[in-house]
Amino acid sequence: xxxxxxxxxxxxxxxxxxxxxxxxxxxxxxxDLVEIDAGWRSYxxxxxxxxxxxxxxxxxxxxxxxxxxxSATDGVHLHLPHGPKVxxxxxxxxxxxxxxxxxxxxxxxxARILADATRASGTHVRLGCTFTAIEQDADGVTVTFxxxxxxxxxxVIGADGLYSKVRETVFPxxxxxxxxxxxxxxxxxxxxxxxxTATMWIGPQVKPGVNPVSxxxxxxxxxxxxxxxxxxxxxxxxxxxxxxxxxxxxxxxRQIREQITPExxxxxxxxxxxxxxxxxxxxxxxxxxxxxxxxxxxxxxxxCIGVEDALVLAxxxxxxxxxxxxxxxxxxxxxxRCRMVVENSTRLGEIEISGGDKEEHGRIMRDSLMALSxxx
Numbered sequence: 001x002x003x004x005x006x007x008x009x010x011x012x013x014x015x016x017x018x019x020x021x022x023x024x025x026x027x028x029x030x031x032d033l034v035e036i037d038a039g040w041r042s043y044x045x046x047x048x049x050x051x052x053x054x055x056x057x058x059x060x061x062x063x064x065x066x067x068x069x070x071s072a073t074d075g076v077h078l079h080l081p082h083g084p085k086v087x088x089x090x091x092x093x094x095x096x097x098x099x100x101x102x103x104x105x106x107x108x109x110x111a112r113i114l115a116d117a118t119r120a121s122g123t124h125v126r127l128g129c130t131f132t133a134i135e136q137d138a139d140g141v142t143v144t145f146x147x148x149x150x151x152x153x154x155x156v157i158g159a160d161g162l163y164s165k166v167r168e169t170v171f172p173x174x175x176x177x178x179x180x181x182x183x184x185x186x187x188x189x190x191x192x193x194x195x196x197t198a199t200m201w202i203g204p205q206v207k208p209g210v211n212p213v214s215x216x217x218x219x220x221x222x223x224x225x226x227x228x229x230x231x232x233x234x235x236x237x238x239x240x241x242x243x244x245x246x247x248x249x250x251x252x253x254r255q256i257r258e259q260i261t262p263e264x265x266x267x268x269x270x271x272x273x274x275x276x277x278x279x280x281x282x283x284x285x286x287x288x289x290x291x292x293x294x295x296x297x298x299x300x301x302x303x304c305i306g307v308e309d310a311l312v313l314a315x316x317x318x319x320x321x322x323x324x325x326x327x328x329x330x331x332x333x334x335x336x337r338c339r340m341v342v343e344n345s346t347r348l349g350e351i352e353i354s355g356g357d358k359e360e361h362g363r364i365m366r367d368s369l370m371a372l373s374x375x376x
Contacts, residue, residue: 001320004028009143009153011131011166013040016289016306017159018114022060023314025121032153033118034145036160038128042111045186045267046219048104048198048211048300052372054095056307063095065113070105071212073197078362081203083250089366094373102198102300104211104219106188110303130160134169136283155323157313158287159306162274162294170282177272180296182349183226184271185241187264191218194252201253204355206244208253220256221297225353229270237266271296271349275342278335281327288313293338298348299368301341308376309334337376344368 006029010017013035021033054072057063066072076089091101119125126145133144134156144150158166167174189210195218200209208222222244232240238260245257260266276292289306296302313330320326344364351361 001317001322001326003318006030006154006317007152008032008155008157009034009141009151010157010159012158012160012164012289012291013037013115013118013125013127014159014161014289014306015110015114015303016310017157018118019056019060019307019310020157020159020288020313021118021123022114022121023310024317025123027314027318029317031121031123032126032151033123034126034129034131036128036130040111040115040127042108043267044107045188045265046104046211046213046221047107047110047303048221048297049102050300050304050369050372051091051094051099051101052301052376053304053307054099054103056304056311058095058099059311060117060307062113062117063099065117066103066105066110067099069109069113069214070103071214072100072103073212074100074102075197076102076365077197077199079199079201079250081201081248081250083252086202087362089362089369091369092373104198104213106213106217106219130165134166134285136285141284154284155317156285158285158291159289161290162272164287164291166285167276167287167291170285170287171276174276175274177274177294179229180271180273180346180349181225181227181353182223182271182296184269184297185220185222185224185237185244186267186269187220187241187260188213189218189220189256189259189264191216192252192255199252201248201250202358202361203248205352206247207352208245208248210252210256220260223271223349223352226270232268234268237268238262238264241266273342273346275339278331280331284323286313286327286330293342295342296345296349298345299341299365299372301345301368301372304372305334305338305341308337312376333376337371340368340371
């Protein structure tokens with residue numbers, strides 16, 4: 001397809017939507033991106049990223065910006081609750097010999113890097129804007145927006161996340177997000193000298209970990225079983241998070257626990273997931289990222305597979321003879337990899353909730369990271 005003649009709308013300004021805009025503009029498409037949040041905000045603390053994500057950043061052209069503002073390291077260290085290191089999961093340098101195998105960054109910082117690159121690409125960004133109707137015919141898609149405007153497009157990309165309105169509109173019988181029975185806590189703290197790379201302590205059911213996000217900061221993440229998805233009062237966040245670490249005598253975790261205050265940018269999120277069966281496209285509307293494969297964070301790969309979706313979709317659109325062929329090729333390349341991440345992440349959570357087999361847990365992590373190192 002000659003993308004220079006194509007007009008494309010992306011609904012959703014998250015990581016996958018912005019990545020799609022950047023890559024499609026490189027191929028000459030005319031791209032509009034609408035984002036319902038007028039402030040284009042990104043919530044949360046840190047985000048851990050594997051080597052496959054850094055490889056995708058290199059393709060997008062934002063790797064240098066990530067390296068300047070985030071943190072890149074090699075390996076994942078696994079410790080017992082009282083401190084001793086028992087294993088190290090290797091992280092291959094798949095983004096290049098000069099780039100460590102993993103890393104982390106503050107989520108709002110990564111969002112800003114991508115937003116800057118999106119605007120620089122020439123994408124037309126409309127904030128505080130979303131669709132009210134999508135109507136297809138043989139020649140294109142008519143989209144009506146919440147400000148009353150109406151535009152015609154050759155393709156619409158739904159990238160509006162776990163609670164997608166695009167999915168609900170185009171596939172009304174699609175599965176709904178499912179609560180996993182587990183929640184994650186995150187906080188931002190001063191980086192300790194002992195924290196050189198991603199490090200986790202494997203408790204019976206609670207799993208804390210830390211990862212550097214810059215030269216001076218690290219973020220703490222703690223998963224805990226939560227049979228019921230219930231509201232947690234933010235006023236209790238600091239006390240609850242400290243309580244979760246009380247049974248871990250590891251010296252580093254003791255230091256971390258003492259650092260936690262209400263000012264630690266604490267974030268609490270019940271973990272939900274979704275894997276939508278194929279097809280991910282209906283006519284001239286296709287969905288990517290969390291809209292079709294939202295995963296829990298156990299493999300640190302949710303952002304990765306969303307950004308990869310954007311790269312693969314742009315590539316297939318650029319070389320396909322027609323739209324149906326390109327969209328079918330996109331799905332064929334993405335399905336198995338995304339299924340693996342979602343289902344393996346779910347299994348890791350099940351093992352943690354039940355206090356199950358730690359060897360199986362480690363094996364799934366190693367096998368999954370090796371699978372993600374393969375070409376997309």
